Amino acid sequence: MKSNLMQSKWVFGLLLTCCLMLLGRVSAQEARPMESNTAVEVQVQRLSEELRCLVCQNQTLADSHAELAQDLRQEIREMATKGMSDQAIIDYLVARYGDFVRYRPPLKSTTALLWFGPFALLLTGGVGLIVMLRRREKISTEAPLSADEARQVSELLEKES
Amino acid sequence: MKRFLLPLLIFIVMVGFLAVGLKLDPREVPSPLVGKPAPMFSLPRLDHPEQVISPKEMLGKVWLFNVWASWCGACRDEHPVLVEFSKSGLVPVYGMDYKDTRQDAQQWLEQGGNPYVATVMDVDGRVGIDYGVYGVPETYVIDKAGVIAYKQIGPITDEVLRDKILPLVKRLQSQ
Numbered sequence: 001m002k003s004n005l006m007q008s009k010w011v012f013g014l015l016l017t018c019c020l021m022l023l024g025r026v027s028a029q030e031a032r033p034m035e036s037n038t039a040v041e042v043q044v045q046r047l048s049e050e051l052r053c054l055v056c057q058n059q060t061l062a063d064s065h066a067e068l069a070q071d072l073r074q075e076i077r078e079m080a081t082k083g084m085s086d087q088a089i090i091d092y093l094v095a096r097y098g099d100f101v102r103y104r105p106p107l108k109s110t111t112a113l114l115w116f117g118p119f120a121l122l123l124t125g126g127v128g129l130i131v132m133l134r135r136r137e138k139i140s141t142e143a144p145l146s147a148d149e150a151r152q153v154s155e156l157l158e159k160e161s
Numbered sequence: 162m163k164r165f166l167l168p169l170l171i172f173i174v175m176v177g178f179l180a181v182g183l184k185l186d187p188r189e190v191p192s193p194l195v196g197k198p199a200p201m202f203s204l205p206r207l208d209h210p211e212q213v214i215s216p217k218e219m220l221g222k223v224w225l226f227n228v229w230a231s232w233c234g235a236c237r238d239e240h241p242v243l244v245e246f247s248k249s250g251l252v253p254v255y256g257m258d259y260k261d262t263r264q265d266a267q268q269w270l271e272q273g274g275n276p277y278v279a280t281v282m283d284v285d286g287r288v289g290i291d292y293g294v295y296g297v298p299e300t301y302v303i304d305k306a307g308v309i310a311y312k313q314i315g316p317i318t319d320e321v322l323r324d325k326i327l328p329l330v331k332r333l334q335s336q
Binding site for chain 1: 187188190191192193194260285286290291292293295296
């Protein structure tokens with residue numbers, strides 16, 4: 001009886017897993033774009049992962065469900081269908097929304113701090129560390145034992161042995 | 162005493178950066194369109210759909226271009242400010258009803274008053290994209306040459322009008 005119950009539990013669990021997997025499959029299919037032109041879809045996907053949704057700023061256009069993101073994906077799709085290059089499409093959006101739409105900011109005078117700031121901080125930190133370590137080394141080597149201290153040390157060492 | 166000086170200095174600099182960072186609004190993305198000609202469009206009027214309006218008609222005068230929608234919550238706060246301001250007649254305000262239905266928009270204007278010289282309808286949001294609209298309400302100040310001089314992201318308040326928009330409009334009008 002007990003083993004029978006165990007078995008039915010197993011079967012139930014298995015069924016449940018299958019159902020969940022099916023659910024996952026169904027929703028994955030729904031999310032697939034209607035467009036049949038795969039090259040265009042690949043380009044749209046690639047670009048929408050590179051571009052920021054300005055409504056929910058920490059999401060890419062690909063992740064966002066905001067209406068503007070949907071509109072912009074559609075806009076990108078239309079441009080891609082016309083055969084525009086990635087760069088041309090990115091330029092089109094940057095002209096309207098600014099560099100902020102790009103997840104990889106371009107290297108310009110206004111973004112120099114963003115690009116080089118972390119390295120500058122690392123360098124200052126590193127230099128500071130080396131200077132400090134050198135200074136400490138000096139302190140420890142520049143203070144030799146006094147005669148009194150040397151005698152104490154040797155006395156202690158003798159006691160030990 | 163001296164050894165505390167450097168850490169204190171670093172701390173003060175960091176606090177300075179953080180203080181500035183706290184005051185910045187991450188939703189305010191500087192528009193690349195400021196200083197550029199206002200994008201062209203020809204859109205139907207809300208009240209007379211058979212009539213089409215284009216920014217070309219506004220050349221030679223300073224005007225405000227306010228993007229709004231009946232579904233937009235912040236527009237509810239902004240609307241009375243605009244209605245009151247439009248009574249002064251200092252500068253014409255044109256509206257763009259963004260991704261909205263004619264019926265809702267007309268009802269909105271009937272209920273809250275109509276501050277606009279005219280409102281155009283951008284039903285599919287295409288012109289909105291050209292203007293870099295990403296959060297309604299947004300307002301553009303456009304000069305006599307048709308160049309965008311300023312973009313207000315978010316609702317216009319009395320303070321924004323007094324401190325930013327009005328001084329700018331006066332300067333542009335005297336040019």
